[in-house]
Amino acid sequence: xxxxxxxxxxxxxxxxxxxxxxxxxxxxxxxxxxxxxxxxxxxxxxxxxxxxxxxxxxxxxxxxxxxxxxxxxxxxxxxxxxxxxxxxxxxxxxxxxxxxxxxxxxxxxxxxxxxxxxxxxxxxxxxxxxxxxxxxxxxxxxxxxxxxxxxxxxxxxxxxxxxxxxxxxxxxxxxxxxxxxxxxxxxxxxxxxxxxxxxxxxxxxxxxxxxxxxxxxxxxxxxxxxxxxxxxxxxxxxxxxxxxxxxxxxxxxxxxxxxxxxxxxxxxxxxxxxxxxxxxxxxxxxxxxxxxxxxxxxxxxxxxxxxxxxxxxxxxxxxxxxxxxxxxxxxxxxxxxxxxxxxxxxxxxxxxxxxxxxxxxxxxxxxxxxxxxxxxxxxxxxxxxxxxxxxxxxxxxxxxxxxxxxxxxxxxxxxxxxxxxxxxxxxxxxxxxxxxxxxxxxxxxxxxxxxxxxxxxxxxxxxxxxxxxxxxxxx
Numbered sequence: 001x002x003x004x005x006x007x008x009x010x011x012x013x014x015x016x017x018x019x020x021x022x023x024x025x026x027x028x029x030x031x032x033x034x035x036x037x038x039x040x041x042x043x044x045x046x047x048x049x050x051x052x053x054x055x056x057x058x059x060x061x062x063x064x065x066x067x068x069x070x071x072x073x074x075x076x077x078x079x080x081x082x083x084x085x086x087x088x089x090x091x092x093x094x095x096x097x098x099x100x101x102x103x104x105x106x107x108x109x110x111x112x113x114x115x116x117x118x119x120x121x122x123x124x125x126x127x128x129x130x131x132x133x134x135x136x137x138x139x140x141x142x143x144x145x146x147x148x149x150x151x152x153x154x155x156x157x158x159x160x161x162x163x164x165x166x167x168x169x170x171x172x173x174x175x176x177x178x179x180x181x182x183x184x185x186x187x188x189x190x191x192x193x194x195x196x197x198x199x200x201x202x203x204x205x206x207x208x209x210x211x212x213x214x215x216x217x218x219x220x221x222x223x224x225x226x227x228x229x230x231x232x233x234x235x236x237x238x239x240x241x242x243x244x245x246x247x248x249x250x251x252x253x254x255x256x257x258x259x260x261x262x263x264x265x266x267x268x269x270x271x272x273x274x275x276x277x278x279x280x281x282x283x284x285x286x287x288x289x290x291x292x293x294x295x296x297x298x299x300x301x302x303x304x305x306x307x308x309x310x311x312x313x314x315x316x317x318x319x320x321x322x323x324x325x326x327x328x329x330x331x332x333x334x335x336x337x338x339x340x341x342x343x344x345x346x347x348x349x350x351x352x353x354x355x356x357x358x359x360x361x362x363x364x365x366x367x368x369x370x371x372x373x374x375x376x377x378x379x380x381x382x383x384x385x386x387x388x389x390x391x392x393x394x395x396x397x398x399x400x401x402x403x404x405x406x407x408x409x410x411x412x413x414x415x416x417x418x419x420x421x422x423x424x425x426x427x428x429x430x431x432x433x434x435x436x437x438x439x440x441x442x443x444x445x446x447x448x449x450x451x452x453x454x455x456x457x458x459x460x461x462x463x464x465x466x467x468x469x470x471x472x473x474x475x
Contacts, residue, residue: 001072001224003199003243004291007060008043010069017043017059025050026134027126034125034294038062041299045289052123054284057197058138058292062299064306070200071223086310089208092222099217100227105242107195108283111234117164117279122246124160127295130269132260134160137301138293139194139248140206141168142238145175146182151239153206153216155304157295158194159260159274166250167258167274168192172419175212180275184254191236192252192277197245197291202228207307209370235280245291246284250277263296265305266340268422297336309334312342312370319366319373320346324359331389340420341378345389348382350438356382360410360434374415379433386449387437398437402447410434 002010011017018037024030026049037044043059043066060066067088068080075084112118124134136158145152152175159167170176183190195202205220221227230239233249240247256276264270293300313332320330329347346359360380366373383389383398403409412432417424424430439447 001201001226002070004197004245005289007066007070007200008045008057008289011043011060011066016041017045020044020046021048023048023050026052026123028129030056030123031125031127031294034058034292035298038294038299046123049123051120052290053121054123054288054290056123056125056290056292058294059300060291061200061203061303064303066303067200067204070204082306082310085204085307086314088223089204089219089307089310092205092219093210093214095222096215096218097221097225097227098215099221099230099239101239102229102231102242105229105231106285107240107242107244107247108231108234109286110284110288112282112284113234113280117282119160119163119166119248119279119282122160123290123292125292125294128263128269131262131295132159132258135262135295136160136166136194136196136292137295138203138291139196140198140202140241141176142193142195142240143176143179143190144238145212146179148213150213150215151217152176152179152212153202155206157262157272159258159262161258161276164279166277166279167260168194168250168252168277169260169272169274171272180252180254183252184275187254190252191233191238192250193233193236193238193240194248194250195241195244195246196248197289198241199224199228199243202241203304204307207304209308209311233281234283245288246282248279249281249283250279252277264340264420264422265297265302266336266420266422267297268340270420270422302336306334309342312376315368315370316342316344316373316377319368320344320363323362323366324348326351326355326359328385329389333392335392339378340422341417342376343379343381344373344377345395346380346382347385347387347389348438349385350441353441356436356438357408357410357434360436364412364415364432364434371418374412374432376418377432378421379435381435381437384438395437399435402437402439403435408436410436 038059046056065080067085126134140153141156142153156168201220201223205216217228229242231242233240235249254275257273259273261269261271316332317330326348331345333343363380364374387398388394415429415432417430
């Protein structure tokens, strides 16, 4: 198991992390370079961010294999996959480990209060041209559940508004939104803390979608296989990670709010409104490193964001599979290239031409323990058994080679959406699409896909020369 620093050291040792020494402007230039580095699969450290008092690191998790690196685990089939991470999270849920208190920790080696507080010393990027300003994107927000007193953690985009004031956004899907509503109803300020540069297990747990009764820090301990060390905050009764790089403590007030926008994971701007938060303390290591996730439709943002979808995907698959014994496989695509909604693919054993359309309507009407299927699903595609539902390439091939009649496409208008469907209009919703991409019964003999028997059993490495052998050297 690696912490924030040891993971960066591992990536650097094997050539996966680069250091940028050239001065860079945090407004647009820094995120532009971050984007290029992420596209190349590199983690990075910017050692000279103009106006900042510390370096910026990022790109640590722009590939899912890095989850396995951080947890010190191999994948079931070699390379670590999202399925492996899903299993790790489920194991942690079944085997939580409670955090432990420490009297001191590296995250509080330096304490800044009052006039020593200045958020401008942090290398916070302004990512996109229409963003409301610089945003902290990789902090784990920590608050207490006002009803139970339990610690709660999550990811909340945070807009810097001044030397000692910022706005922490809480979507309607977050626990923090409910905490805000409770505090506002009482007329009291609410304590909150942002932990930046935490150990990976805390980062992963904060990205999970958990029931209100489950502590993210218990899940982080389960992922780590050991308790997360915590220390008491300087200006509240909150507990914060002892090994973080930076902690920002604050009090949320509700007399003023600020509307703001930031480029989101699906390649759109997302509007939010958040209350002002007054910074009461900044604590950090003696040599802190600021951690930032490149916002928008970029690899690290989306790789970490996938953790939040594991439970949603599992629930959707179970709900759809239960609809009919004809269903053989179900897959749920959550790729940002497909937008902010999910796309469900169902492979069936087809018995008549009306069956796929009836199944599509059933699937859109299915409930869900997290969300109703229709609320987060843009498109449902039904394919024949010979189509690999895990391959979007093959699914799209089926759509464009097996759909000739317009009656095989179902458009459902005005469906209520979740808030991340930015094109949806309040009170109107947005459309849903069903596609019967199966062969018509009359065409099942003429539209058979060409297939090479035994292809699935061939391993190319069994046929290629072993590196270093005489044959490989051409002798």
